[in-house]
Amino acid sequence: MAQNRITSLFHIQYPIIQGGMAWCSGWRLASAVSNAGGLGLIGAGSMHPEIVKEHIQKCKIATNKPFGVNIPLMYPQVEEIMQIVIEEKVPIVFTSAGNPMTWTSKLKSHDIIVAHVVAGSKYAKKCVEAGVDAVVAEGFEAGGHNGREETTTFVLVPLVRKAIDLPLIAAGGIATGEGMVAAFALGAEGVQIGTRFALTTESSANEAFKKRCLALNEGETILSLKKLSPTRLIKNQFYKRVQELEDRGASPDELRQLLGYGRAKKGIFEGDLEEGELEIGQIASLITEIVPAKQVIDEIIAHYNKTVQSLYLQQF
Template sequence: MDRICQLLGIEYPIIQGAMANVSRYQLVGAVSEAGGLGVIASGGMSADELRRQIQEVKKMTRKPFAVNLMLQMKNIEELVEVIIEEGVPVVTTGAGTPKNFISALHQANVKVLPVIPNVKIAKKMEALGVDAIIAEGQEAGGHIGQVSTLPLVRQVIRSVDVPIVAAGGIFDGAGMLAVEALGASGVQIGSLFLSSKESPIKEGFRNLVLQADETTTVVTGRRLGHPVRVLPNKMTEKYIRLEYEGASDEDLMKLAEGAMRRAVYEDDVEEGSLMCGQSIGLITESQNVDAIIQKLMEEYRQARLKLINQ
């Protein structure tokens, strides 16, 4: 997996997933300092807040880090300006096309890695000149596509030539080795870092993550074409019921408005949106980020050695 490490200037081929309201400087700086690529989730931020987050990460580490851009944000142009002004080396993108910003970002020596859910979009991103692609399967937490990680990653790799980072349901070194066998150059991991000690989630949310199994999560928004993987609670029960009773997009958006922030900062585990992926079934303890990354790499080395010796 040296290809993605060389491209991004990181020690380990591990990108921390951009989790809304979770991927703040405390987590991001810790991931980058430990040798991965920490990613600030800028969704919902003002330009000033993003600048503050970037500057706080710089206080924690001199190693590369990234900012994730939700391209449908109304202030997206301001956020891109901040990224360029602050010299952020990498951006990941979602919720739209980076077409209008790639030239300016590349001129500022910023690497661009879009997160994609299918082969069609992967081909479009390669045609735009992106530096690498993050292929995210529906096992991931939060906003998801319709294709699972294994078939998605393999088909994307056979369809484009840029480096591919695999995402969705990856939580240990054996998973890293598995997607490397498919041809992936690195991995993006979210839920494992959600459970870390540097994550801002509080006791209630954290305990639910650690107690859950691989069958626990539910997906809201499938009928309307906006699927989101979360832990079930009173809010999701009501959302899914209304969704299949024919409620309007507007009514459902009102129900979910501010739900992720409530989950993270108010520890509202009943009315908040507890976004996480199917990998939580084997996440049973909260560790600090450095321990998580070192364990991932040791598991990866042991899995490779075992495979060779079989």
């Protein structure tokens, strides 16, 4: 595969970025993805500051390739996390769930490459104003926390491409080489993949959670908790109780009380399949096995190249 603006920006072989997913994306997964030619991200959203530092240091030992840290800007200890990535000289930071203006200039002043995740083209324009280096356009299909706009990837990517000229990464519902080709056809120059990497050998997610995800059929995830922070969930007992509250018009405080503390950890990391918050993307229904991250990347690139070749032959 030829180099493009994403591979050049991040100094990686393939324009494939691993999503920095809470409870899935530790140093093992990040280093495995980076070693295989993509860009691995440590997911700081589920880590205390000292744990983030530990994972960064272990990732440095496990790979000599570029890697980054994904930081949700709504994280309560975000200032401590930012200080750690600066002190540890992390080369790349992906930010999300907040205003890119807040931290971009500070990070860039320390020679850190910054990408920001958006769910709409108006937010992408704010990224340009903030001076970010790349934008991730994440569609409604994605797992975990999502945009309120509920815009699908196929609609969002071309709208963002039309609005800005920054290097563009597509996310949401992408797990294959064919999906990568489709994203590139719409104007993306890279893909960020979460769900497929969450269901790999190196993912720190609980094995029971991984197996539950492999058994999902179409329609068995749904965007929920819209009054708090929209989150795509697997339908289970916890989801049903959320739905009951939402159907009767519960307040955000009532939903917050039900959610409590550590609900995602209970589901994804500890494997409580009924009372846990089980976050995963729609594309999970297409995944049938747990394999190493390197195999995922190798298969995506092989299918990407095969698809590009077959489409080249089909002229109308």
